[in-house]
Every structure is written in structure tokens, then in C-alpha cells.
Amino acid sequence: MTEKRTVCKNDILKQLYFQENLSCVDLSIIIEKSFPLTQKLIEELVADNLVTETGYAVSSGGRRPLTYAIQRNVMYMVAVAMDQFVTKIAVIDMQNHLVSSVTRIFLSLTETRSALQVLIDKIAGAIDTSGIPKEKFIGIGIGMPGFIDVKKGINYSFLSLPDNESITKHMAFQLGLPVFIDNDSSLIALAELRFGAAKGARNAMVINIGWGVGLGLILNGALYRGHEGFAGEFSHIPLFLNGKLCWCGKAGCLETETSLLLIKERAIEGINSGRVSRLNTLSLENHETAYQELIKAVQEGDQFTIELFSKAGYNIGKGVAVLIHLLNPQKIILSGRGSAAGKIWEAPIQQALNEHCIRRLFQNTNIEISDLGLEAQLIGAAALVMENYNEISFLKEETTGFELSQL
Amino acid sequence: MTEKRTVCKNDILKQLYFQENLSCVDLSIIIEKSFPLTQKLIEELVADNLVTETGYAVSSGGRRPLTYAIQRNVMYMVAVAMDQFVTKIAVIDMQNHLVSSVTRIFLSLTETRSALQVLIDKIAGAIDTSGIPKEKFIGIGIGMPGFIDVKKGINYSFLSLPDNESITKHMAFQLGLPVFIDNDSSLIALAELRFGAAKGARNAMVINIGWGVGLGLILNGALYRGHEGFAGEFSHIPLFLNGKLCWCGKAGCLETETSLLLIKERAIEGINSGRVSRLNTLSLENHETAYQELIKAVQEGDQFTIELFSKAGYNIGKGVAVLIHLLNPQKIILSGRGSAAGKIWEAPIQQALNEHCIRRLFQNTNIEISDLGLEAQLIGAAALVMENYNEISFLKEETTGFELSQL
DNA sequence: CAAACTTGTTAAATAATTAAAAAAGTTTTC
DNA sequence: GAAAACTTTTTTAATTATTTAACAAGTTTG
Numbered sequence: 001m002t003e004k005r006t007v008c009k010n011d012i013l014k015q016l017y018f019q020e021n022l023s024c025v026d027l028s029i030i031i032e033k034s035f036p037l038t039q040k041l042i043e044e045l046v047a048d049n050l051v052t053e054t055g056y057a058v059s060s061g062g063r064r065p066l067t068y069a070i071q072r073n074v075m076y077m078v079a080v081a082m083d084q085f086v087t088k089i090a091v092i093d094m095q096n097h098l099v100s101s102v103t104r105i106f107l108s109l110t111e112t113r114s115a116l117q118v119l120i121d122k123i124a125g126a127i128d129t130s131g132i133p134k135e136k137f138i139g140i141g142i143g144m145p146g147f148i149d150v151k152k153g154i155n156y157s158f159l160s161l162p163d164n165e166s167i168t169k170h171m172a173f174q175l176g177l178p179v180f181i182d183n184d185s186s187l188i189a190l191a192e193l194r195f196g197a198a199k200g201a202r203n204a205m206v207i208n209i210g211w212g213v214g215l216g217l218i219l220n221g222a223l224y225r226g227h228e229g230f231a232g233e234f235s236h237i238p239l240f241l242n243g244k245l246c247w248c249g250k251a252g253c254l255e256t257e258t259s260l261l262l263i264k265e266r267a268i269e270g271i272n273s274g275r276v277s278r279l280n281t282l283s284l285e286n287h288e289t290a291y292q293e294l295i296k297a298v299q300e301g302d303q304f305t306i307e308l309f310s311k312a313g314y315n316i317g318k319g320v321a322v323l324i325h326l327l328n329p330q331k332i333i334l335s336g337r338g339s340a341a342g343k344i345w346e347a348p349i350q351q352a353l354n355e356h357c358i359r360r361l362f363q364n365t366n367i368e369i370s371d372l373g374l375e376a377q378l379i380g381a382a383a384l385v386m387e388n389y390n391e392i393s394f395l396k397e398e399t400t401g402f403e404l405s406q407l
Numbered sequence: 408m409t410e411k412r413t414v415c416k417n418d419i420l421k422q423l424y425f426q427e428n429l430s431c432v433d434l435s436i437i438i439e440k441s442f443p444l445t446q447k448l449i450e451e452l453v454a455d456n457l458v459t460e461t462g463y464a465v466s467s468g469g470r471r472p473l474t475y476a477i478q479r480n481v482m483y484m485v486a487v488a489m490d491q492f493v494t495k496i497a498v499i500d501m502q503n504h505l506v507s508s509v510t511r512i513f514l515s516l517t518e519t520r521s522a523l524q525v526l527i528d529k530i531a532g533a534i535d536t537s538g539i540p541k542e543k544f545i546g547i548g549i550g551m552p553g554f555i556d557v558k559k560g561i562n563y564s565f566l567s568l569p570d571n572e573s574i575t576k577h578m579a580f581q582l583g584l585p586v587f588i589d590n591d592s593s594l595i596a597l598a599e600l601r602f603g604a605a606k607g608a609r610n611a612m613v614i615n616i617g618w619g620v621g622l623g624l625i626l627n628g629a630l631y632r633g634h635e636g637f638a639g640e641f642s643h644i645p646l647f648l649n650g651k652l653c654w655c656g657k658a659g660c661l662e663t664e665t666s667l668l669l670i671k672e673r674a675i676e677g678i679n680s681g682r683v684s685r686l687n688t689l690s691l692e693n694h695e696t697a698y699q700e701l702i703k704a705v706q707e708g709d710q711f712t713i714e715l716f717s718k719a720g721y722n723i724g725k726g727v728a729v730l731i732h733l734l735n736p737q738k739i740i741l742s743g744r745g746s747a748a749g750k751i752w753e754a755p756i757q758q759a760l761n762e763h764c765i766r767r768l769f770q771n772t773n774i775e776i777s778d779l780g781l782e783a784q785l786i787g788a789a790a791l792v793m794e795n796y797n798e799i800s801f802l803k804e805e806t807t808g809f810e811l812s813q814l
Numbered sequence: 815c816a817a818a819c820t821t822g823t824t825a826a827a828t829a830a831t832t833a834a835a836a837a838a839g840t841t842t843t844c
Numbered sequence: 845g846a847a848a849a850c851t852t853t854t855t856t857a858a859t860t861a862t863t864t865a866a867c868a869a870g871t872t873t874g
Contacts, residue, residue: 033830033831034831061840
């Protein structure tokens with residue numbers, strides 16, 4: 001007995017995770033069911049203590065609607081955000097709050113076997129120490145850099161197992177929970193779509209300014225991943241005739257002219273050749289402190305650093321011009337760790353658009369700076385689990401105690 | 408009484424237009440309804456003589472399924488395909504066949520008022536002379552170049568009325584039928600998606616090689632139009648540092664290095680400076696004959712012409728490299744009038760991908776030449792009407808004799 | 815040639831929507 | 845400034861739509 005009502009109820013729970021305080025009318029529209037049905041289902045969810053009333057919303061010209069929210073302790077997810085150097089693990093509840101503090105580990109993505117096992121152990125540890133019974137966990141969402149096939153659960157760039165074995169299946173088998181992976185930039189875009197600057201947008205480009213430059217595409221209201229899941233390879237579009245060799249093997253990639261890594265390198269070069277600046281060459285050697293110092297210098301108005309960011313911003317803008325021509329987005333959102341530099345990005349990007357973009361195309365496109373910042377990837381990883389909640393709940397119904405070989 | 412059954416029936420008719428010879432099981436899956444319901448509806452449609460049985464399909468390991476097709480005379484559409492110089496008008500039936508020969512008129516898109524009235528008159532004429540009662544027409548689909556807002560029905564580049572008045576509403580009012588417009592390249596992509604090389608593909612890029620270079624995007628199985636409907640502005644992405652001024656006002660656009668117009672110009676230059684070739688400078692002055700002659704020369708193996716096409720192809724390839732990086736499509740389809748040159752395009756494009764694209768990204772991307780050719784835009788215009796059939800049939804139910812001010 | 819599988823048919827059960835009216839606000843109008 | 849008119853939300857009952865389930869009829873596979 002699959003009971004369609006259960007499917008609908010799960011859909012309501014999912015919607016209430018993505019958006020708090022929805023009214024019954026809102027929900028009936030979102031889940032595309034009639035009002036009486038939706039109301040009955042909500043009633044049952046409230047009776048089961050999965051959902052609570054959260055008071056009356058303001059009227060939109062009629063009776064004030066009762067609003068509902070999902071109980072934060074109904075279920076939990078493990079969110080994992082990886083970059084080349086640091087991996088963050090967190091347990092997150094239904095109101096997107098951290099259950100405990102974030103676990104930080106230093107994992108080298110290139111040493112597959114050992115790194116993967118450490119990751120699995122740490123995730124298991126996080127579940128244990130959370131004190132939450134395992135049945136309350138619905139899944140594990142992981143964001144990492146690389147070429148990732150979301151469906152197959154393979155990362156072709158890092159952590160790839162022999163014989164193209166799926167790392168999601170491998171991990172799910174060991175951890176006893178469904179595992180989902182996606183590209184870091186895609187998850188940042190998902191976070192922006194659901195909880196950030198792209199909320200409600202149907203077409204947005206989320207630029208992940210990090211040590212490289214990533215791109216997550218929101219098209220027709222959903223994350224776009226492409227045929228094999230490799231869409232958004234923004235940093236390697238051949239845009240410059242600078243003859244600079246990129247690590248990808250080609251020359252003139254966008255990444256050879258913009259990225260935090262490049263800014264860092266140019267900063268060191270500049271200082272070594274005598275430029276005055278608040279920056280300190282010594283601390284710039286370390287990635288993490290370099291990042292901190294660069295952002296601080298921008299915020300303090302250091303002219304040399306601002307110059308570096310402006311040049312990088314202009315080059316991002318040249319890439320954005322291509323995006324706007326091809327995809328006519330509603331919004332361009334600057335996210336990822338680089339977004340901490342704030343407004344500084346806007347002018348040079350706008351300048352590049354003025355020069356390289358047809359006016360009609362960009363005049364209605366807004367450029368926004370994300371305020372999700374460093375948390376974006378972690379939130380996106382949690383959202384990834386909930387995106388897949390339909391399938392998860394189906395599996396939970398089907399098999400007692402999870403049939404994990406399926407995942 | 409909206410009768411949901413009618414909505415479903417219309418959906419079935421729509422699906423049978425897009426795909427002949429579907430079985431009841433196929434249809435029940437496509438329209439997402441149960442088999443018994445689908446079967447009952449088909450039964451009724453057959454009884455009403457809107458649909459016919461077309462025999463048994465081959466078995467896939469069980470009982471052989473009965474297949475169905477829509478009757479060609481159930482309803483009709485007017486398809487209009489415009490370019491800068493020539494406008495084609497045709498009446499098309501439910502099996503995508505021309506009811507009579509195509510009407511060709513020479514319309515200058517820049518003279519809005521007069522051109523629009525001529526167009527309206529010619530469409531009315533085509534409906535009249537077809538001998539088909541007007542009630543059997545469900546709508547008019549028009550493809551034209553320019554920046555087009557599909558929803559508002561405005562072409563910002565050509566035929567734009569004062570005060571941003573909608574040309575679809577204007578025409579619908581005068582013609583008494585719903586009118587839909589879209590960008591020429593988008594309609595070519597739609598034709599490829601529904602009846603051509605992109606059939607069944609979820610992610611494909613359709614390149615419209617014409618006097619300019621257009622792009623229609625198929626993303627997640629549907630035509631992607633962007634926030635305002637301007638997506639696919641491929642020919643003006645800033646890809647070259649050639650300093651050449653494009654008519655759009657910018658320099659280095661893709662269009663400055665590839666297009667049939669450019670090939671034509673270079674052909675004339677070459678011949679005037681003494682290159683030997685089968686091409687004849689005189690006839691190259693006229694657009695239409697130039698096109699014919701260039702394609703003929705390629706097919707006959709004229710070395711100089713092939714050289715010109717190869718260079719243009721290589722530059723298209725550079726643009727395609729950008730597309731593949733950003734959107735990871737399953738297929739790249741070369742369509743539009745230029746596709747008549749055939750296989751000649753493949754090698755130089757592949758060459759450009761080898762040089763400018765990350766291997767992992769393009770190794771599973773197929774490049775295909777369309778065989779819809781010159782008919783693509785006309786078929787796409789008809790398909791555009793059927794894409795909107797849901798709304799049309801709803802309107803037909805709602806109002807007796809069409810409430811056209813709505814459109 | 816039996817097992818497995820796909821398609822086709824029918825009747826009974828259930829799920830979901832519609833329609834109509836009540837309740838609770840907001841805005842307009844005199 | 846209060847009643848009328850309009851909106852939106854909530855409630856309930858009646859109707860209709862859709863699915864499920866069980867079985868029959870063809871095909872293929874091993």
C-alpha cells in the first residue's frame with residue numbers, strides 16, 4: 001500500500017523545510033492539490049506532531065491565514081562541504097540549524113583510499129556524538145570539487161574508486177544511510193536558490209568565487225547539471241589570448257585571469273617588487289590566512305588589494321558577459337568565499353558588461369552579492385538531501401531498515 | 408464544467424501530434440495517467456474520429472500493442488517563417504504535412520507598419536485559399552529574427568509597434584486566431600527537438616547557421632528562453648580579439664569570424680584577388696543565389712570554398728567549446744540553411760574542440776548535422792502552436808467563438 | 815512448452831475535486 | 845465612521861475522477 005496520501009504528506013514536509021511559515025493555501029498551490037485535501041493532510045501532520053501551527057500571517061485582503069512550520073526534530077541530515085584543503089561536517093535539523101558545532105578536518109583529496117575512509121569514519125562519528133538516534137537521519141549530502149556524475153555518484157577528479165565504483169554506494173553501504181554528492185558550486189547555487197539571493201528566481205547564475213572560479217546554474221527554477229553532470233565549467237572557458245598555460249592543459253582559460261589564487265599570487269609578486277600595501281607577504285604563503293588577510297585588506301580600503309580584486313572582477317565580468325548572452329538570466333549572484341569582499345566586485349563587473357555585452361541583454365539583469373558566504377556549501381549539502389527526499393521516503397516505506405545497495 | 412477528461416484528451420491529441428504511432432501504454436506513461444483511464448479516453452477519441460488505430464507495433468516481449476495516430480484533418484495551423492529578406496507562409500495539418508504549397512513573400516522587416524499589415528493580409532489569404540473552415544484552425548505560429556519576448560509577444564528588434572504594443576495581440580485581433588511568436592533559432596531548435604536530430608534528447612544545443620549564427624537551447628528536455636526570452640545570443644559572445652567592429656556596436660563578436668554572410672564576403676574578396684574557384688563573383692552579389700552557389704561549390708569539392716567553410720567551422724567550434732564548458736550538452740546539432748553544406752562542418756568543429764575544450768567534457772558530446780534543413784523553421788513554427796495547445800483548447804472551451812483580446 | 819512479461823478488459827474501491835456557504839478580514843463609499 | 849462590497853481563508857457535503865486489483869489475452873525467452 002503505497003498510499004498517495006503519504007507521498008503528498010512527504011511533499012508537504014519537504015516544502016516546509018525549504019520554506020517556513022507557509023499557509024494551507026500556499027501549500028495547496030505548491031503541491032498542486034486541492035485545498036480540502038491539503039488541509040486534511042496538514043491536520044494529520046499536526047496531529048502526528050510533525051508540523052506545528054505558527055500563528056496567523058498578515059492578511060492579503062481577506063481572512064488571515066494560519067501558517068505552519070515543520071518541527072525541527074522530525075528528522076536530521078549530515079551535511080559535508082569539502083574543498084581541496086578542508087572538509088567540514090555538520091548535523092543539520094529541519095529548520096536548517098546546526099545541531100552541534102561544525103567538525104573541521106584536513107583531508108587531501110588526492111589520496112583517495114585513505115581520505116575516503118577518514119571521511120566515512122568522521123561522518124559516523126558526527127552521527128554518534130550528535131546523540132540523535134540513527135533512524136532520525138534521512139541522508140548525507142556531500143559537496144566536493146571535481147567532475148561529478150550526480151546520478152552514478154562518481155567524482156572523476158578526486159576520490160575516485162577503481163573500476164568507476166560509485167562512492168555514494170560505497171559510503172551508503174558503510175554508513176547505512178543514503179548518500180548524495182554534487183559539485184561544490186552546484187550546491188552553493190542550490191543554497192542560494194532555496195535560502196539565499198536566488199530564492200524564487202527562475203533563472204540565475206551563481207558564481208562561486210573561491211580558489212578557482214565555479215558556476216552553478218539555476219535554469220527554469222531548478223539546478224541545471226547537464227548531460228553527465230559536468231555543467232558550469234566556467235573557469236575553463238577559453239576567453240583570453242594571453243598564452244598562459246592553465247593546469248587543465250589549455251591556454252587562456254578564464255581561471256588564468258581571475259581567482260583568489262591568482263589574486264594571492266599577484267599580491268605576493270607586487271609586494272616583492274616593492275608595492276606598498278597593508279598585506280604581509282609572509283602570511284600570504286598559507287592559503288587560509290592569505291584569504292583572511294586579503295578580505296581584511298579590501299575592507300580596510302587597501303588600494304593595492306582593491307586594484308587586484310578589481311582586475312579579477314573585470315575578468316569575471318567578461319565571463320559573465322558570455323553567460324548573459326547565452327542564457328539571459330534574471331540574476332547574477334556572487335557567492336563562495338570570495339563574496340566576503342562585498343560590493344568591491346560590482347563596479348568592475350558592471351564595467352565589463354558595459355563593454356562586452358549588448359545593452360538590451362544586461363539592462364534587466366541584477367548583480368547581487370550573497371550573504372550566505374562561507375556557509376553556503378554546507379547549507380546546499382543539506383538541501384541536496386531534502387531535494388531527494390521523495391526517493392528517500394519511498395525507500396523507507398519499501399524496505400524495513402533501508403536497502404542500501406540501491407543507493 | 409471544465410471536465411478534466413477533456414484536458415487529458417487534448418493532451419493525448421498533442422502528444423500524438425508530436426509523435427505518431429504511440430501505444431496506449433506509451434501514452435499513459437507520457438500523460439502520467441493510469442492505463443485504464445488512458446484507454447477509455449483513447450476509445451472515446453477514436454469514436455469521435457479524432458484518432459485512428461494504426462495497427463500493431465512489434466512486441467517488446469509480450470502482447471503486441473495497438474498503436475494510434477491523430478487524424479490529419481482534425482485541426483490545422485498556419486506556420487510562418489521569416490528572415491531578413493523572405494517570409495514563408497504555410498498551412499500545416501496534424502501530421503505535419505503542408506496542405507498546399509508554401510507562400511513566399513518579400514518583406515522588409517524594418518518597415519514595421521506596412522510589413523505587418525502585408526503579413527496579416529497574406530496569412531488571412533493563406534487561410535482563405537486553403538479551403539479549410541476557419542474553426543478548424545487552432546492558431547498561427549511565427550518565427551522571426553530579433554530579440555523577442557515570447558510571453559508579451561513583442562519583437563524589440565523588428566516589427567515593433569509603438570508603445571511596446573504586443574504584435575501577437577494585434578495580429579490575433581485582426582485575424583481572429585491565437586498568434587504565437589518566437590525567435591527563429593529557437594523554433595529551429597524546437598523543430599529539431601520534436602521532429603529532428605534532437606528528438607528525445609534532454610540537453611542539446613542547436614546551432615542555426617544562417618546569414619548570422621543563432622542558437623536554440625534545449626535544456627532539461629524543453630526549449631530554454633531565459634528571463635526575458637533573449638537566451639541564445641550566440642553570435643555576439645565576445646570571443647575574438649580581432650578588433651573588428653560588429654554591427655551590434657561591440658568588437659570581436661563570434662559573428663565577425665563566422666557566418667554565411669562572412670563566407671560570402673570572403674569569397675568575393677578572394678576571387679577578386681585572383682583565387683581560382685568554381686564560384687562566380689557576379690551571382691554572389693545576390694543573397695539567395697550566393698547561398699545556392701556556395702553550397703553547390705562545397706558539394707562539388709571546390710577547394711577555395713571548402714577552405715572558407717572550414718575556417719568558419721573552426722570558429723563556430725570555438726564558440727561550441729564555450730557552450731560545452733558551460734552546459735555539458737548531449738548533442739550539438741548544426742541546423743539552419745548552412746547545414747546543407749553537410750559533413751564539411753564536422754572536422755573543423757571537432758578540431759576546435761580538441762584545442763579549446765577539456766577532453767572529459769566533449770568526449771561524450773555528439774555533433775550532428777540536421778536533415779530538416781530549410782524546412783526546420785516552418786516545422787518549428789507549427790510545433791510552437793501545438794506547444795501552446797493546452798491554453799488554446801482551454802480558451803476554446805471558455806469562450807464561444809474565441810475571446811481574442813486575451814491573446 | 816512453461817515461465818515471464820507486456821498489453822488489454824472490467825468492476826469495485828478509493829481518492830480527490832468541485833461547489834456552495836460560512837467565517838474573518840480589508841477596502842470602498844457615502 | 846459605519847455599512848456595503850469585496851477578498852481571502854476555512855468548512856462541509858456531494859460529485860466525479862482515477863486508481864487498484866484481478867483476470868484474460870497475446871509474445872518472447874530459455
